[in-house]
Amino acid sequence: QVHLVESGGGLVQAGGSLRLSCAASGRTFSNYAMGWFRQAPGNEREFVAAISWSGGVAYYSDSVKGRFTISRDNAKNTVYLQMNSLKPEDTAVYYCNSDGLVGAITRGQAEYWGQGTQVTVSE
Numbered sequence: 248q249v250h251l252v253e254s255g256g257g258l259v260q261a262g263g264s265l266r267l268s269c270a271a272s273g274r275t276f277s278n279y280a281m282g283w284f285r286q287a288p289g290n291e292r293e294f295v296a297a298i299s300w301s302g303g304v305a306y307y308s309d310s311v312k313g314r315f316t317i318s319r320d321n322a323k324n325t326v327y328l329q330m331n332s333l334k335p336e337d338t339a340v341y342y343c344n345s346d347g348l349v350g351a352i353t354r355g356q357a358e359y360w361g362q363g364t365q366v367t368v369s370e
Contacts, residue, residue, distance in 0.1 A: 249273040249359040251343045256364030259333055263368070267328040269343030269361060277301075279359075281319055281326040282352035285339035285366075292342070296328060297352040306353055311337075333368045340365050 255267040269281070282297035296317040297306045305317050316329040326343060341364050344357035351357050 249276075249279065249345050251345060251359055251361035253341065253343045253361045253364040256341060256366045258367045258369065260369050261333060261335055263333050264329070264331045265333065265366060267330065267341055267343075267364060267366070269326045269328075271324045271326070271345060276324040277321040279345045279347055280349035280352050281317075282344050282346075282349070282357065283317065283326075283328045284342045284344060284355065285337075286342070286363075287336075287339040290339075292355060294353055294355060295341070297349050298326065299349050304349070306349070330366070333366075335368045335370055338366060338368050 250272045251269055253269045259265050280300050283295040284292050285295050286292040294308050298317045298319055302319045314332045319326040343361040345359040346352050346357040
């Protein structure tokens with residue numbers, strides 16, 4: 248079992264930045280790929296970013312590519328999502344997830360999910 252806890256959400260003006268964190272506990276963190284999804288009101292949950300177990304490979308949705316950066320610190324069992332140049336359409340609940348396969352993460356089929364953290368971007 249892997250337990251995930253997100254933090255770092257909040258209210259920010261358009262053009263601003265936030266850094267989300269996801270702390271993991273349970274099984275060996277470095278064995279798992281990690282990722283972020285988001286869900287806005289009335290929308291389906293959508294893929295944002297994923298990172299391989301080693302941190303060597305990262306994947307992004309087209310909507311965030313060039314603005315968001317995913318990273319991980321295996322010594323701290325934490326994955327991060329640095330979000331820059333935020334737009335109102337980035338407003339959503341952001342979920343951290345984890346799976347042994349990065350493909351499962353990008354497909355939204357990760358085994359483990361956090362509870363989410365709210366990000367609100369004002370005009």
